[in-house]
Amino acid sequence: MSAADMKAADPAAPAPRRTEATGPRPPRGTARKARSVRARRAGELLPYLLIGPTIVAIAAVFLWPLAKTVIMSFQDVGRKELWTGEPAPWVGFEQFTDIFADAAFWDSVVLTVVFMAACVIATLALGLAVALMMQRMSAWVRLLVTAALIAAWSIPLMVAASIFRWFSDSDYGVWNMVLSKYLGLDFQGHNWFLDHRQGFVVIGAVVVWGAVPFVAITLYAALTQVPRELEEAAAIDGVGAFGNFRFVVWPVIKPVFQMVATLSVIWDFNVLGQVWLMRGTKPEPEYEVLGLYAFNKAFESNSFSQGAAISLITVGLLSGVAVYYLRQLLKIGEVE
Amino acid sequence: MSATASAPNPAKTASSAGTAPGPSPAAIRPDRRNRSRHAYNLIGLLTFVVMIFPVYWLVISALRPNAEIRSYDQTLWPSSITFDNFSRAMDQANFGTAVKSSLIVCVTAVVGAMIMATIAAYAIGRFRFKGRRIFMIVLILVQLLPPTAMLIPIYLQLNELGALNEYWGVIIVYLVSTLPFATWMIRGFVINIPKELEESAMVDGCSQMGAFWRVVFPLLAPGLAAASIYSLINAWNEYLLAYVVLQDNDKYTLNVWLANFTTSRGVDYGALMAASTLIAIPVVAFFMVIQKKMAAGLTSGAVKG
Numbered sequence: 001m002s003a004a005d006m007k008a009a010d011p012a013a014p015a016p017r018r019t020e021a022t023g024p025r026p027p028r029g030t031a032r033k034a035r036s037v038r039a040r041r042a043g044e045l046l047p048y049l050l051i052g053p054t055i056v057a058i059a060a061v062f063l064w065p066l067a068k069t070v071i072m073s074f075q076d077v078g079r080k081e082l083w084t085g086e087p088a089p090w091v092g093f094e095q096f097t098d099i100f101a102d103a104a105f106w107d108s109v110v111l112t113v114v115f116m117a118a119c120v121i122a123t124l125a126l127g128l129a130v131a132l133m134m135q136r137m138s139a140w141v142r143l144l145v146t147a148a149l150i151a152a153w154s155i156p157l158m159v160a161a162s163i164f165r166w167f168s169d170s171d172y173g174v175w176n177m178v179l180s181k182y183l184g185l186d187f188q189g190h191n192w193f194l195d196h197r198q199g200f201v202v203i204g205a206v207v208v209w210g211a212v213p214f215v216a217i218t219l220y221a222a223l224t225q226v227p228r229e230l231e232e233a234a235a236i237d238g239v240g241a242f243g244n245f246r247f248v249v250w251p252v253i254k255p256v257f258q259m260v261a262t263l264s265v266i267w268d269f270n271v272l273g274q275v276w277l278m279r280g281t282k283p284e285p286e287y288e289v290l291g292l293y294a295f296n297k298a299f300e301s302n303s304f305s306q307g308a309a310i311s312l313i314t315v316g317l318l319s320g321v322a323v324y325y326l327r328q329l330l331k332i333g334e335v336e
Numbered sequence: 337m338s339a340t341a342s343a344p345n346p347a348k349t350a351s352s353a354g355t356a357p358g359p360s361p362a363a364i365r366p367d368r369r370n371r372s373r374h375a376y377n378l379i380g381l382l383t384f385v386v387m388i389f390p391v392y393w394l395v396i397s398a399l400r401p402n403a404e405i406r407s408y409d410q411t412l413w414p415s416s417i418t419f420d421n422f423s424r425a426m427d428q429a430n431f432g433t434a435v436k437s438s439l440i441v442c443v444t445a446v447v448g449a450m451i452m453a454t455i456a457a458y459a460i461g462r463f464r465f466k467g468r469r470i471f472m473i474v475l476i477l478v479q480l481l482p483p484t485a486m487l488i489p490i491y492l493q494l495n496e497l498g499a500l501n502e503y504w505g506v507i508i509v510y511l512v513s514t515l516p517f518a519t520w521m522i523r524g525f526v527i528n529i530p531k532e533l534e535e536s537a538m539v540d541g542c543s544q545m546g547a548f549w550r551v552v553f554p555l556l557a558p559g560l561a562a563a564s565i566y567s568l569i570n571a572w573n574e575y576l577l578a579y580v581v582l583q584d585n586d587k588y589t590l591n592v593w594l595a596n597f598t599t600s601r602g603v604d605y606g607a608l609m610a611a612s613t614l615i616a617i618p619v620v621a622f623f624m625v626i627q628k629k630m631a632a633g634l635t636s637g638a639v640k641g
Contacts, residue, residue, distance in 0.1 A: 044465070136373065157573055159394065162612050177409070291484030326476055
């Protein structure tokens with residue numbers, strides 16, 4: 001979007017200065033200068049030509065559909081309009097008022113936010129704990145832990161969801177077996193997904209298991225940046241372990257921690273895939289997280305405008321987090 | 337936040353609190369440190385077991401005889417190892433076409449993304465130009481767009497273009513989804529190549545293009561490898577879009593095909609685990625290759641899709 005005006009504005013600006021400079025020179029030089037001006041002008045265009053394809057691609061796949069979503073959410077696009085290409089009627093804010101009046105929408109917003117918060121807190125707490133422990137354990141244990149973290153990290157989402165479904169299978173699942181056989185609880189044939197709160201414990205376990213490795217490895221990398229001498233000096237001055245963490249370690253890892261936390265919020269807000277797969281592509285209404293709510297509105301009830309409006313609301317909800325993340329990056333000077 | 341901070345602390349405070357009043361702290365310390373190290377090692381081993389167990393269970397369930405899978409008494413070790421589950425998984429309808437679809441979609445998308453990302457990364461890594469910063473900010477923000485919210489807009493766009501149930505629709509979306517991260521990652525490699533190298537090549541008579549191909553490109557190779565493997569993994573793992581866009585059984589990618597093991601009569605866990613293992617093996621192998629670069633790349637501002 002910005003490429004067009006950049007291209008238009010840029011080459012004109014530096015050109016006059018150059019010709020001014022050539023003024024007093026003998027005429028023989030001007031011809032050569034003019035050629036070099038043209039070459040330089042082409043040189044200035046070069047970066048725009050290089051980023052051009054990427055800009056066009058991003059605009060076509062992300063920005064243009066997003067813009068159309070905004071338009072669509074003020075229309076009423078159903079099955080007929082979608083397939084025949086008939087112009088859809090304008091309905092103003094009706095889609096939004098309909099959605100806000102729907103109790104199921106608010107249920108799914110609460111569900112999504114609560115589930116996201118629980119997953120993020122658990123992921124960050126466990127990730128930080130693992131990272132701190134990795135600093136203090138013997139090298140061979142650390143190697144084992146790192147290997148396990150990377151193995152867990154690399155397992156595809158689809159596969160992870162399948163494994164945890166198998167864990168929680170009501171008849172032959174290993175969880176029920178361990179709980180009833182070794183802990184003496186009555187879990188024989190227990191269905192984890194009958195009660196959606198228990199179901200979300202299982203889904204949360206997949207999410208956290210898959211997300212802890214990234215957090216732990218990243219935070220561990222950040223922890224290695226903490227100067228050892230500083231910690232030791234603080235310890236000699238009588239600073240306790242907690243004080244040491246609070247005043248020596250935390251300031252160093254804080255920017256990385258904030259970044260990891262923001263990313264976790266964004267990722268865990270989008271748990272549609274996990275819910276979908278754990279419930280065998282037919283999730284019950286209690287499992288309707290925001291993404292699923294939008295999906296069902298669009299593809300089950302064929303109200304694409306409502307789906308678009310909910311998508312827009314989701315983007316809006318998360319844009320604050322995204323801006324916060326961007327500001328962190330700008331502050332560290334990453335975008336230079 | 338306070339919960340995260342206090343979690344690892346009790347053990348730590350216990351170990352350091354005792355050292356102060358002792359007569360010769362220097363003499364006591366190594367011993368105490370050793371003891372707390374043992375405690376940490378123990379917790380470390382526990383972490384190892386918890387994190388690795390699902391992977392272990394995946395592989396071991398795939399190799400187990402089916403009679404043991406349908407048993408109320410799951411054992412840690414299988415009584416015998418069999419490849420029945422694998423052959424059942426591969427005999428499942430459309431396995432061959434699913435492999436083909438996955439390969440076509442992923443490889444095309446990654447090759448396209450790498451070409452576009454390299455030239456864009458070269459531009460933002462080498463040149464200072466107006467709009468460069470905005471372009472970089474757009475690259476980050478696009479990665480933060482929630483994929484579940486983009487699903488419907490992208491679906492409708494593809495529908496309009498007639499790309500539903502076509503490989504190229506999925507390919508374009510995968511290509512562009514990996515583009516921002518790949519550009520960002522390759523840019524990190526570009527800025528580490530000294531500009532003088534190129535300049536000296538140009539002094540020796542190379543054109544700018546020639547300097548890029550002969551000097552910069554070979555040095556970028558490791559970065560390109562890392563970025564392409566990363567993009568390949570992301571494309572390989574994608575599920576929802578492929579599920580929504582590809583409608584014919586013989587066009588399903590492997591991830592969509594995996595749902596075949598869940599039928600109304602129940603789930604064939606043995607075959608499901610075998611199929612999952614087959615899908616995960618290439619990812620795990622590639623991941624091992626790039627994991628060092630990943631951690632660094634992710635913290636330095638690029639976002640995991």
